[in-house]
Amino acid sequence: MIDLEILRNHPEILKNEVKKRGLDVDIDSGITMDKKRRSLIFEVEKIRAEKNEASKHIPALKGDQKKEKIAEMKQLNKKLELLEQDLNQLDRQFFSHMAHYPNISHESTPLGKDENDNVVVYHKGEKPQFAFTPKNHIALGRKLDILDDQRPAKVSGARFVYVKNEGALLEFALVQYVLNLLVDKGFIPMIPPTMVKQEAMYGTGFFPAEKTQYYKTEMDDLFLVGTAEVPLCAYHRDEFLPADDLPIKYAGFSTCYRREAGAHGKDMGGMFRVHQFDKLEMFIFSHPRNSWEQYEKLRAVVEEIMTNLGLHYRIMNMCTGDIGNPNAKKYDLEAWLPGQQKYRELASCSHDTDYQARRLNIKFRDGKYKDYVHTMNSTACAIGRTLIAIYENYQTKEGHIQIPRVLKPYMRGIETIKPK
RNA sequence: GGAGGGGUGGCAGAGUCUGGUUGAUUGCGGCGGUCUUGAAAACCGUUGAGGAUUUUUAUCCUCCGGGGGUUCGAAUCCCUCCCCCUCCGCCA
Numbered sequence A: 001m002i003d004l005e006i007l008r009n010h011p012e013i014l015k016n017e018v019k020k021r022g023l024d025v026d027i028d029s030g031i032t033m034d035k036k037r038r039s040l041i042f043e044v045e046k047i048r049a050e051k052n053e054a055s056k057h058i059p060a061l062k063g064d065q066k067k068e069k070i071a072e073m074k075q076l077n078k079k080l081e082l083l084e085q086d087l088n089q090l091d092r093q094f095f096s097h098m099a100h101y102p103n104i105s106h107e108s109t110p111l112g113k114d115e116n117d118n119v120v121v122y123h124k125g126e127k128p129q130f131a132f133t134p135k136n137h138i139a140l141g142r143k144l145d146i147l148d149d150q151r152p153a154k155v156s157g158a159r160f161v162y163v164k165n166e167g168a169l170l171e172f173a174l175v176q177y178v179l180n181l182l183v184d185k186g187f188i189p190m191i192p193p194t195m196v197k198q199e200a201m202y203g204t205g206f207f208p209a210e211k212t213q214y215y216k217t218e219m220d221d222l223f224l225v226g227t228a229e230v231p232l233c234a235y236h237r238d239e240f241l242p243a244d245d246l247p248i249k250y251a252g253f254s255t256c257y258r259r260e261a262g263a264h265g266k267d268m269g270g271m272f273r274v275h276q277f278d279k280l281e282m283f284i285f286s287h288p289r290n291s292w293e294q295y296e297k298l299r300a301v302v303e304e305i306m307t308n309l310g311l312h313y314r315i316m317n318m319c320t321g322d323i324g325n326p327n328a329k330k331y332d333l334e335a336w337l338p339g340q341q342k343y344r345e346l347a348s349c350s351h352d353t354d355y356q357a358r359r360l361n362i363k364f365r366d367g368k369y370k371d372y373v374h375t376m377n378s379t380a381c382a383i384g385r386t387l388i389a390i391y392e393n394y395q396t397k398e399g400h401i402q403i404p405r406v407l408k409p410y411m412r413g414i415e416t417i418k419p420k
Numbered sequence B: 001g002g003a004g005g006g007g008u009g010g011c012a013g014a015g016u017c018u019g020g021u022u023g024a025u026u027g028c029g030g031c032g033g034u035c036u037u038g039a040a041a042a043c044c045g046u047u048g049a050g051g052a053u054u055u056u057u058a059u060c061c062u063c064c065g066g067g068g069g070u071u072c073g074a075a076u077c078c079c080u081c082c083c084c085c086u087c088c089g090c091c092a
Helices: A004-009 A011-021 A027-060 A063-098 A137-143 A166-184 A198-203 A229-234 A288-308 A355-360 A383-393 A405-410
Strands: A119-124 A188-190 A239-242 A248-257 A276-286 A313-317 A329-337 A342-351 A362-366 A369-372 A374-382
Touching: A004 A011, A004 A027, A011 A027, A027 A063, A119 A288, A137 A383, A166 A188, A166 A248, A166 A276, A166 A288, A166 A374, A166 A383, A166 A405, A198 A229, A198 A355, A229 A248, A229 A276, A229 A355, A229 A374, A276 A288, A276 A383, A288 A313, A288 A329, A288 A342, A288 A374, A313 A342, A329 A383, A342 A383, A355 A362, A355 A374, A374 A383
Parallel strands: A188 A248, A239 A362
Antiparallel strands: A119 A313, A248 A276, A276 A374, A313 A329, A329 A342, A342 A374, A362 A369
16 A cells, blocks of 8 residues: 555656556546545535534424424435445545555666566575586485475375475474574564455455465455465554564464466476465564664575575565565575576565555554554575475485585484485 | 353443433543652643644544444444354364
């Protein structure tokens, strides 16, 4: 949600933003609706005031005078009813139109059309060198029986996997390692609900823009979240957060569900692009005053995790055409996957300024001053893809996989994953 | 799933049967002040959110779990949904 003040007093900012992102949103019709809506509100409230005034006097009236007044009010109600109907309809139109407005991007977000215009900020770590041709995670995983992407066809269909044996152990090692690191940094560990109401999806900005990407339950009108960002953000819906408590930092673990609509044929096989995966997500509610500093710190945390796991990656500054509607800025962390000989997205770190806070009505109070909080989120560890990166980067000539140093304490003494 | 009870302002808790000037009594908490070396206590004052008009000042509207209805008028009456509590059933 955007501040209405921008629409009313600086519509050119919004129009420019829509253009920068290559969106098709008609700001002018929004302006027209808003004007009409406000004049209707004025009319309606005038009549209500008249009614309220009359109600005060009616009990004191007697006989014909009273009958007359009541009859008069009946007439007035008919008029009011019509106006209210118009207003309700217009309100609905206006707000569903507004729901498509994007956030205002940060000045440091590069202008661009699509993923090709994203900017490499820097590389971190060393690209691992292999004296042999490295395999991809699918070959490795099947051979070592730590990943089954075949049998899910019988059970669930395409784009599902069974994570098996040391693979499963490695997931819990990752969770333990990362969660401990985050708790040490002051993040509050959370296991949120993964089924949420439609309002949570709208509030976080995933709806209406990306509605086709998510699963809905048949009987209960609940949606399966694509990330813990949704329940973590909506957790404080309709609340005032004391300024002294900010920033509030959560580390949420959840399964994530994505329909991957429109991704036909992309990344088939293995577990790079699946309908279900587990993820540790960081979410921060911040004072607007220092939210951009918080944001850079947040990026540094994911980087620390990836670095400690010994992964080589690059940080991308995502362009206006490739960030989500709620994002003012977004970094992607792309790790090097030797099996693919490509950098692939492992984490993404977004600053949504007050966009989600407005939609979910989350404010802070600092003495008498009150305002919307800023929200930001970042992947801490997307388990599936991180497993892929570990498999491919830690593989040996024999097709074994070594356990990254920091995960060893959680691996029951296993140092290397070998064929059974 | 069955039976019963309940959802009111930051919290507690009246008001609902008997609809009318009640955005709502009261207590606590918060804020400001008096007093005090300071603090506490006491006393005085103040204290919700959102919206429209407006340069300011100010005026007005909406909100008593959500939605709908009855009425000139609803926190109060009716319908419906949701949530919480107690008991029973079922269950990881």
